[in-house]
Amino acid sequence: MTPREQEIQRRTELSTTRVAKAVFPPTTNHHNTLFGGTALAWMDEVSFIAATRFCRLPLVTVSSDRIDFKHAIAAGSILELVGRVIHVGNTSLKVEVEVFVESMSCDSRERAIHGVFSFVAIDDEKTPIPVLPDFPAS
Numbered sequence: 001m002t003p004r005e006q007e008i009q010r011r012t013e014l015s016t017t018r019v020a021k022a023v024f025p026p027t028t029n030h031h032n033t034l035f036g037g038t039a040l041a042w043m044d045e046v047s048f049i050a051a052t053r054f055c056r057l058p059l060v061t062v063s064s065d066r067i068d069f070k071h072a073i074a075a076g077s078i079l080e081l082v083g084r085v086i087h088v089g090n091t092s093l094k095v096e097v098e099v100f101v102e103s104m105s106c107d108s109r110e111r112a113i114h115g116v117f118s119f120v121a122i123d124d125e126k127t128p129i130p131v132l133p134d135f136p137a138s
């Protein structure tokens with residue numbers, strides 16, 4: 001493993017981000033399930049935090065890949081969002097977000113949503129800069 005790969009592994013572990021949410025009425029739709037736009041906003045935020053913890057640089061979201069909504073999330077559920085860096089480029093990072101749904105009344109847990117968000121590190125002029133300046137990509 002190269003020093004850059006070791007640093008990526010170390011920072012990936014340090015930056016993995018978990019956030020728990022309760023699905024209460026202000027976040028639900030007319031089906032009494034979690035509103036998709038709210039889920040996307042939470043996923044963008046968790047992925048942003050993981051990416052920021054990874055590089056501690058100013059970041060902007062540059063794209064999101066396909067988002068799969070596999071299961072509806074009923075009002076009264078508990079969610080856990082897990083954001084983890086899965087790819088490190090020169091100036092960009094990709095963060096996978098998994099959203100797990102739990103019942104409030106039993107120990108069940110299943111993955112309901114999955115998506116990948118990409119971020120670019122920028123300087124004061126909004127120009128892309130390396131995410132790991134001390135370990136340049138070859």
Ligand SMILES: CC(C)(COP(=O)(O)OP(=O)(O)OC[C@H]1O[C@@H](n2cnc3c(N)ncnc32)[C@H](O)[C@@H]1OP(=O)(O)O)[C@@H](O)C(=O)NCCC(=O)NCCS
Nearest residue numbers: 059060061062063089090091092093118120122126127128
């Ligand atoms: C992010 C931004 C600075 C990138 O500028 P750019 O001229 O496209 O930069 P480059 O072509 O040099 O690409 C920079 C990196 O971004 C990556 N990138 C560019 N477009 C991408 C896309 N659509 N999806 C994923 N990665 C992308 C490139 O692959 C490159 O990665 P690398 O350095 O790790 O190889 C510019 O697109 C921008 O300002 N976008 C608006 C961001 C924004 O306002 N977001 C919403 C609010 S946070």
